Amino acid sequence: MSAGGDLIEKTAERHRREPWDELGLAGERAFAYQRAGATFGIWIFIASEVLFFGALFLLYTAMRLEHAADFAIAARETNIVYGTLNTALLLTTGLCAAIASQASEQKGLQRLTLWCLGATVLLGLAFMAVKGVEYSEDIEKHLLPGAGFALKEPATQLFFGFYWLATSIHAIHLSIGIALVVRLIWKEWREPGFLFESPQVEVVMLYWGFVDMIWIVLYPMLYLDGRAG
Amino acid sequence: MSGASSDASTLANPRELDLGLPVSYLAEGRSVASWLFTTDHKRIAILYALSITFFFFIGGAAATLVRLELFTPEGNIVGADTYNKLFSLHGIVMVWFFLIPSIPTTMGNFLLPLMIGARDLAFPKLNLISWYLNMAGGLLTLAAVLAGGIDTGWTFYVPYSTVFSNTFVTLAVLGVFVSGFSTIATGVNFIATVHYLRAPGMTWFRLPLFVWAMYTTSLIFVLATPVLALTLVLVIAERTFNLPIFDPARGGDPILFQHLFWFYSHPAVYIMILPAMGVISEVITCYARRRIFGYSFMVYALVAIAVIGFFTWGHHMFTSGMSPFAALVFSFLSFIVAVPSAIKVFNWTATLYRGQIGFESPMLYALGFLGLFTMGGLTGLFLASVPIDVHVQDTYFVVAHFHYIMVGASVSAYFAGLHFWWPKVTGRMYPESWARFAALLMFFGFNLTFFPQFIAGYLGMPRRYYTYPPEFQVWNVLSSSGAAVLAAAYLMPLGYLTWSLFFGGRALNDPWNATGLEWRTTSPPPRQNFFGNPQVLAPPYDYHPEATPPGDEPRIAEKGALT
Numbered sequence: 001m002s003a004g005g006d007l008i009e010k011t012a013e014r015h016r017r018e019p020w021d022e023l024g025l026a027g028e029r030a031f032a033y034q035r036a037g038a039t040f041g042i043w044i045f046i047a048s049e050v051l052f053f054g055a056l057f058l059l060y061t062a063m064r065l066e067h068a069a070d071f072a073i074a075a076r077e078t079n080i081v082y083g084t085l086n087t088a089l090l091l092t093t094g095l096c097a098a099i100a101s102q103a104s105e106q107k108g109l110q111r112l113t114l115w116c117l118g119a120t121v122l123l124g125l126a127f128m129a130v131k132g133v134e135y136s137e138d139i140e141k142h143l144l145p146g147a148g149f150a151l152k153e154p155a156t157q158l159f160f161g162f163y164w165l166a167t168s169i170h171a172i173h174l175s176i177g178i179a180l181v182v183r184l185i186w187k188e189w190r191e192p193g194f195l196f197e198s199p200q201v202e203v204v205m206l207y208w209g210f211v212d213m214i215w216i217v218l219y220p221m222l223y224l225d226g227r228a229g
Numbered sequence: 230m231s232g233a234s235s236d237a238s239t240l241a242n243p244r245e246l247d248l249g250l251p252v253s254y255l256a257e258g259r260s261v262a263s264w265l266f267t268t269d270h271k272r273i274a275i276l277y278a279l280s281i282t283f284f285f286f287i288g289g290a291a292a293t294l295v296r297l298e299l300f301t302p303e304g305n306i307v308g309a310d311t312y313n314k315l316f317s318l319h320g321i322v323m324v325w326f327f328l329i330p331s332i333p334t335t336m337g338n339f340l341l342p343l344m345i346g347a348r349d350l351a352f353p354k355l356n357l358i359s360w361y362l363n364m365a366g367g368l369l370t371l372a373a374v375l376a377g378g379i380d381t382g383w384t385f386y387v388p389y390s391t392v393f394s395n396t397f398v399t400l401a402v403l404g405v406f407v408s409g410f411s412t413i414a415t416g417v418n419f420i421a422t423v424h425y426l427r428a429p430g431m432t433w434f435r436l437p438l439f440v441w442a443m444y445t446t447s448l449i450f451v452l453a454t455p456v457l458a459l460t461l462v463l464v465i466a467e468r469t470f471n472l473p474i475f476d477p478a479r480g481g482d483p484i485l486f487q488h489l490f491w492f493y494s495h496p497a498v499y500i501m502i503l504p505a506m507g508v509i510s511e512v513i514t515c516y517a518r519r520r521i522f523g524y525s526f527m528v529y530a531l532v533a534i535a536v537i538g539f540f541t542w543g544h545h546m547f548t549s550g551m552s553p554f555a556a557l558v559f560s561f562l563s564f565i566v567a568v569p570s571a572i573k574v575f576n577w578t579a580t581l582y583r584g585q586i587g588f589e590s591p592m593l594y595a596l597g598f599l600g601l602f603t604m605g606g607l608t609g610l611f612l613a614s615v616p617i618d619v620h621v622q623d624t625y626f627v628v629a630h631f632h633y634i635m636v637g638a639s640v641s642a643y644f645a646g647l648h649f650w651w652p653k654v655t656g657r658m659y660p661e662s663w664a665r666f667a668a669l670l671m672f673f674g675f676n677l678t679f680f681p682q683f684i685a686g687y688l689g690m691p692r693r694y695y696t697y698p699p700e701f702q703v704w705n706v707l708s709s710s711g712a713a714v715l716a717a718a719y720l721m722p723l724g725y726l727t728w729s730l731f732f733g734g735r736a737l738n739d740p741w742n743a744t745g746l747e748w749r750t751t752s753p754p755p756r757q758n759f760f761g762n763p764q765v766l767a768p769p770y771d772y773h774p775e776a777t778p779p780g781d782e783p784r785i786a787e788k789g790a791l792t
Binding site: 017018019023036045049052053054055063070158161165 | 492
């Protein structure tokens with residue numbers, strides 16, 4: 001058997017899990033089947049997450065329909081520079097994640113996979129840092145709902161209630177994503193070759209892509225409303 | 230020891246064929262750690278069974294106190310605050326920590342892989358994690374109770390839960406939130422398992438209806454639970470960070486909470502009833518010795534209930550000031566969802582037609598289900614009609630209606646399934662006459678408890694009060710007496726089933742002569758479930774195959790079960 005075939009056999013061995021290893025399929029086919037199952041599972045979970053954020057977006061829609069003018073006023077108070085910068089950062093992580101996901105399945109691209117995962121983590125952390133700076137500015141500008149809120153119009157508090165809620169829920173998701181990617185890198189470091197053909201790479205990257213996409217919806221909701229036209 | 234069991238004493242009947250399987254899942258490791266860190270779906274099912282039994286009796290104890298207080302019109306046992314905390318505890322624990330996980334996480338976990346010929350669920354570790362999440366959620370909620378209780382009712386309606394209630398709402402809500410992850414994980418696991426791990430020959434339309442029920446329930450788990458999760462996050466955020474989302478004083482909208490809450494909580498009713506329907510389909514076919522009537526329509530009905538159930542939530546809010554047009558649409562959709570439910574009731578009844586009906590205890594529970602579910606379903610139509618709903622809104626009529634569905638139907642089905650699969654799960658037989666007595670007592674006690682509530686509610690007795698005008702006392706005395714009977718009936722299985730674990734006779738592999746892959750392995754099954762890879766050659770419920778005369782097929786197997 002060639003060295004390449006050996007490698008594939010070995011990775012399949014390493015990544016196979018119960019009960020997928022007992023389907024009576026030949027090694028490589030069973031592994032492909034397991035990969036498909038893992039991907040399917042995360043898609044179902046993402047469907048669930050869509051409903052989670054769907055409820056959040058519904059909330060925004062309902063509130064904005066009622067208070068369109070106040071929402072426009074409040075949205076102008078958000079910092080579009082930070083928002084846009086973050087959008088750019090996160091979209092770049094999406095690119096890195098996609099490359100990592102594809103590269104992990106190719107022989108000889110281990111280094112590229114690892115670099116892309118590293119870049120994903122770093123850019124994700126940069127996003128969080130920018131968000132932190134933005135948060136502290138928001139607090140200085142008294143944009144926390146409650147007593148002493150900066151704006152007079154009552155529904156602007158609603159907008160900022162949504163702003164804090166949505167961005168922090170998104171940040172929690174992103175932190176989980178960062179932790180998952182760090183875990184992958186750590187696994188590779190502990191056990192070189194782990195990432196090759198690991199179903200976990202695609203699973204984590206699909207989740208990452210989803211968190212990215214949520215931001216793409218949040219960005220116009222929070223930063224562009226009231227600035228367009 | 231993991232070799233083949235050559236020990237003849239493990240066989241229930243010396244004439245039964247020794248399948249030569251490895252030791253059962255119960256014998257593989259006896260330490261506590263081998264249970265707490267297991268990834269075996271069967272052991273996780275047992276873990277769930279223990280935890281939901283625990284929660285069932287906590288919720289039951291609260292209900293007992295509630296019924297005791299309502300025995301007389303005056304408040305003489307507990308005060309108003311304690312009463313509020315008791316019914317809230319009852320509702321929260323029973324809905325989220327007993328009913329929602331009940332059948333899916335115990336029987337579903339145990340049987341889903343067995344019924345489709347798989348070795349385990351698709352993601353065994355996730356399955357274990359989901360149990361821990363469920364426990365964490367339950368314990369958080371119990372912590373809230375120990376810290377002083379919650380008085381919001383199980384619905385956590387705002388602004389009461391956000392602005393006015395001074396009890397430990399955040400902790401309890403957090404508990405429910407965490408347990409939501411557990412159900413989502415279970416849902417993902419079940420869906421992936423059904424899609425990917427069916428045995429060769431197990432096509433979609435050969436799946437036992439219990440598997441279809443688990444599949445459709447999982448769809449609701451995955452698609453409805455996140456909406457509840459977000460709603461609860463909002464309640465927590467509003468309480469802890471003073472957000473204005475639901476606060477009308479700051480432009481927020483409390484009705485929005487109700488929409489989001491019921492978008493989950495109405496489908497949640499179907500989370501409770503679809504698995505029950507799955508159990509009943511298995512039990513009725515076996516004890517009537519008949520193929521299920523209209524298999525494909527039974528499947529479509531399950532799917533239809535799951536899908537339409539997402540669009541009927543508004544009927545909980547007819548009195549919230551919604552537009553008459555919206556009320557009309559929700560009313561119409563609520564009537565529509567009754568159609569597939571009726572199809573199922575008619576098909577079960579038709580399955581009984583010309584069957585060789587046996588009245589073993591699982592069948593008694595199942596027949597009880599049929600009657601109680603019909604009753605609960607029909608009164609549901611009353612409530613789907615806007616004028617009647619406005620009249621009986623927030624009265625005991627509503628309480629009686631949903632207890633007929635959630636307790637009468639779901640819990641009956643839970644007990645039907647528990648008795649039906651008990652020999653498979655534990656390898657022991659329970660005392661049949663005790664079981665029949667408990668089944669009859671439960672049916673009687675249930676009706677005595679809840680039927681008077683229909684009348685009291687119709688006459689105008691509101692729910693959630695610890696005192697009431699004396700003219701309602703006769704109905705409440707009947708109801709409370711029924712509750713005492715019901716409590717006894719629930720304690721009985723706890724007693725005799727526990728007894729059977731130690732002293733019950735060994736179970737045959739297929740004690741009811743049932744079809745279905747789960748009976749084609751030992752009782753209890755080995756860790757790997759099957760010996761070799763099962764193949765499915767026929768549709769389910771292959772009772773009375775064609776060309777055999779109806780008549781005297783033996784119900785209790787004389788012969789051993791062959792794989």
